Amino acid sequence: MAAQRTRSDAVRNRAVILAAAERLFAETADGPGLSTDEIAAAAGVGKGTVFRAFGDRAGLLRAVYEARFATLRPALLGDEAGGAAPRERVRALLEGIARAKIDNRQLMLALEDAGGQRKTETLFETPQYRWAHGALKELLEQCPHGVDPALTAHVLLSAVRADLLEHLLADGATTEQEVLDGIRALVDRLLPEAPR
Amino acid sequence: MAAQRTRSDAVRNRAVILAAAERLFAETADGPGLSTDEIAAAAGVGKGTVFRAFGDRAGLLRAVYEARFATLRPALLGDEAGGAAPRERVRALLEGIARAKIDNRQLMLALEDAGGQRKTETLFETPQYRWAHGALKELLEQCPHGVDPALTAHVLLSAVRADLLEHLLADGATTEQEVLDGIRALVDRLLPEAPR
DNA sequence: AATCATACGGACCGACAGTCCGCTTATGCG
DNA sequence: CGCATAAGCGGACTGTCGGTCCGTATGATT
Numbered sequence: 001m002a003a004q005r006t007r008s009d010a011v012r013n014r015a016v017i018l019a020a021a022e023r024l025f026a027e028t029a030d031g032p033g034l035s036t037d038e039i040a041a042a043a044g045v046g047k048g049t050v051f052r053a054f055g056d057r058a059g060l061l062r063a064v065y066e067a068r069f070a071t072l073r074p075a076l077l078g079d080e081a082g083g084a085a086p087r088e089r090v091r092a093l094l095e096g097i098a099r100a101k102i103d104n105r106q107l108m109l110a111l112e113d114a115g116g117q118r119k120t121e122t123l124f125e126t127p128q129y130r131w132a133h134g135a136l137k138e139l140l141e142q143c144p145h146g147v148d149p150a151l152t153a154h155v156l157l158s159a160v161r162a163d164l165l166e167h168l169l170a171d172g173a174t175t176e177q178e179v180l181d182g183i184r185a186l187v188d189r190l191l192p193e194a195p196r
Numbered sequence: 197m198a199a200q201r202t203r204s205d206a207v208r209n210r211a212v213i214l215a216a217a218e219r220l221f222a223e224t225a226d227g228p229g230l231s232t233d234e235i236a237a238a239a240g241v242g243k244g245t246v247f248r249a250f251g252d253r254a255g256l257l258r259a260v261y262e263a264r265f266a267t268l269r270p271a272l273l274g275d276e277a278g279g280a281a282p283r284e285r286v287r288a289l290l291e292g293i294a295r296a297k298i299d300n301r302q303l304m305l306a307l308e309d310a311g312g313q314r315k316t317e318t319l320f321e322t323p324q325y326r327w328a329h330g331a332l333k334e335l336l337e338q339c340p341h342g343v344d345p346a347l348t349a350h351v352l353l354s355a356v357r358a359d360l361l362e363h364l365l366a367d368g369a370t371t372e373q374e375v376l377d378g379i380r381a382l383v384d385r386l387l388p389e390a391p392r
Numbered sequence: 393a394a395t396c397a398t399a400c401g402g403a404c405c406g407a408c409a410g411t412c413c414g415c416t417t418a419t420g421c422g
Numbered sequence: 423c424g425c426a427t428a429a430g431c432g433g434a435c436t437g438t439c440g441g442t443c444c445g446t447a448t449g450a451t452t
Contacts (some may be wrong), residue, residue, distance in 0.1 A: 007429055009419055035408060051410065113309070124363040147385075151378040154364070160352040167320040168350070182347040186448030189343075190385050203398055203449055231439060242401030247441065393452100396431095400447070406430090416431070 014053045017043040021064050031106030032113050058121075061111045065128060068104060072096075077135055086142035090156075091187045093139065097132060098160045098183050102169065102176060108162035114166070124154075132157055145191050152190065159186055210249045213239040217260050227302030228309050232256070254317075257307045261324060264303070268296060273331055281336035286352075287383045289335065293328060294356045294379055298365065298372060304358035320350075328353055341387050348386065355382055 028034055031076035036057055040047045054060040076096040078089040101108045112123055123129055133153050140149035158164075160183065168174040216239035224230055234255055236243045250256040272292040274285040297304045308319055319325055329349050336345035354360075356379065364370040 005429080009418070010430060013431085037408075040432090047409095048411080048432055049430080052430070057409065122359060122363060124360070145385075147381045148374070148378060151364075151370075151374070154360060154419085155355045155378070155382055158357060158360055159351045161354060161357075163318060164320070164350060167318060168347075174347070178344070178347070182344060182351070185343045186351055186386075189341075190382075194226055201398085206399060209400085220419070232441085233439075236401090243440095244401055245399075253440065282428070307437080395451085396449105397451100398447105398449080399430105401445100403443090405440105405442075409436105409438095411436075412434090416429105417427105418429080419427090421426085 002022070010053065013043075013045055013049055013133055017045060017050055018063060018067060019043075020059060022067065025064065025104070025107040025110065026135075028106050031108075031110035034106075034110060058111075058114045058126075060165055061107070061114055062127065064107060065111055068107070069100065069128075072100060073131075076100075085190050086139050087187070087193075090136065090139045090143070090191065091184060093132075093136060094160060094183055094187060095180055098165065098180060101160060101162050102179070103161060105166055105169075109166060114164045117168060129157070140191075143191055156190070158188070159183060203238060206249070209239075209241055209245055213241060213246055213249060213256070214259060214263060215239075217256060218263065221260065221300070221303040221306065222291070224302050227304075227306035228303075230306060235294060254307075254310045254322075257303070257310055258323065260303060261307055264300060265296065265324075268292075269327070272296075277341065282335050283383070283387050284386065286332065286335045286339070287380060289328075289332060290352055290383060291376055293353075297356060297358050297361055298375070300360060301307055301362055301365075305362060308358045336387075339387055351385070352386070355379060 021039045040050045076093050076094050136153040137149045140152050168179055217235050237248045272289050274288050332349040333345045336348050364375055
């Protein structure tokens with residue numbers, strides 16, 4: 001096959017941009033406000049290069065997200081804990097998502113409200129949401145509780161939206177532990193006790 | 197008092213703009229995409245006039261919201277139904293909010309993501325959110341259920357965020373009735389049965 | 393009718409996502 | 423090698439939108 005069409009400098013630049021973006025999001029206090037120009041400048045490349053490499057802002061954000069969470073996903077699904085009860089796995093998944101979002105707040109804020117803008121897709125159509133919703137729904141189907149699993153999954157996920165987490169944690173009025181406890185309590189109330 | 201400082205044409209224009217905005221939001225399919233210029237044009241005034249009358253985009257949206265919901269609020273609180281159980285009142289409030297948002301989706305979408313933008317306030321700091329959260333929290337305090345009422349209120353409200361409702365109803369995959377049933381079920385699960 | 397604070401309107405500004413195109417450079421071939 | 427060429431680069435440019443500014447118009451007041 002004619003393969004290797006992408007030039008080596010393109011590959012290198014992509015990596016440099018990704019690294020710069022990752023760093024900026026980790027440092028900034030205003031993720032959604034981080035402009036493409038800033039990221040390009042920080043990476044030492046032109047703006048056009050960023051768009052060639054990632055298509056658009058959302059694509060760049062997705063790539064950063066992907067780089068950060070790809071390895072985390074199997075763990076979130078609780079794949080290794082083979083026989084855990086679905087209810088436990090729902091709890092673990094939701095808590096894991098919450099933790100991940102808290103630890104990467106600015107990135108997640110940017111990612112979620114990039115979805116919010118028209119023109120592109122809504123939050124609910126982004127790959128990361130579809131993945132979380134699909135996974136959650138599947139688990140919920142395994143512990144029937146009398147409500148449409150798809151709807152329940154949406155509700156659970158809306159409880160861990162990045163902007164809500166940010167609001168709760170922002171001024172220190174609520175601690176991370178309290179948030180996580182609240183999420184746990186939410187799952188416990190929403191799903192019936194495992195009978196066994 | 198020196199009173200009546202506002203000139204009559206200013207008052208008239210304010211009303212015209214408000215009416216135009218209300219109509220546009222009722223007609224459009226892309227609330228957040230409605231620009232201030234479009235609203236000004238539809239009202240037959242200059243853009244400056246809109247900003248003088250309402251301060252900024254968020255102010256205009258708030259005013260439209262206010263005009264539409266001011267009379268509705270007491271009913272949502274269940275003030276007339278004197279002795280209803282708190283649990284019923286939570287259900288009624290949340291359902292009422294959901295219905296109102298569904299019936300004014302484009303406006304509410306615009307209002308909620310105007311909150312999302314930095315520079316101004318976040319969704320959670322907007323008057324309408326604070327009102328809903330305060331009211332809900334107060335009701336929740338009257339039916340203790342072992343979880344922080346403030347947190348529970350946030351979770352319940354995030355289940356009726358405009359963009360989620362829009363997503364659920366958009367392609368007709370979910371009916372309005374199903375959504376309302378889901379919300380009802382959510383409340384029922386989250387709050388303990390009234391001991392009666 | 394004259395004064396003058398208030399308001400009007402739309403040109404203007406700054407920010408930002410995304411595009412375009414002339415120049416540069418990696419690559420693969422002779 | 424060195425040359426041809428396509429892939430890639432960068433940053434000027436465009437379009438949109440929220441918000442501001444200021445010369446002009448007008449309602450209030452006497």
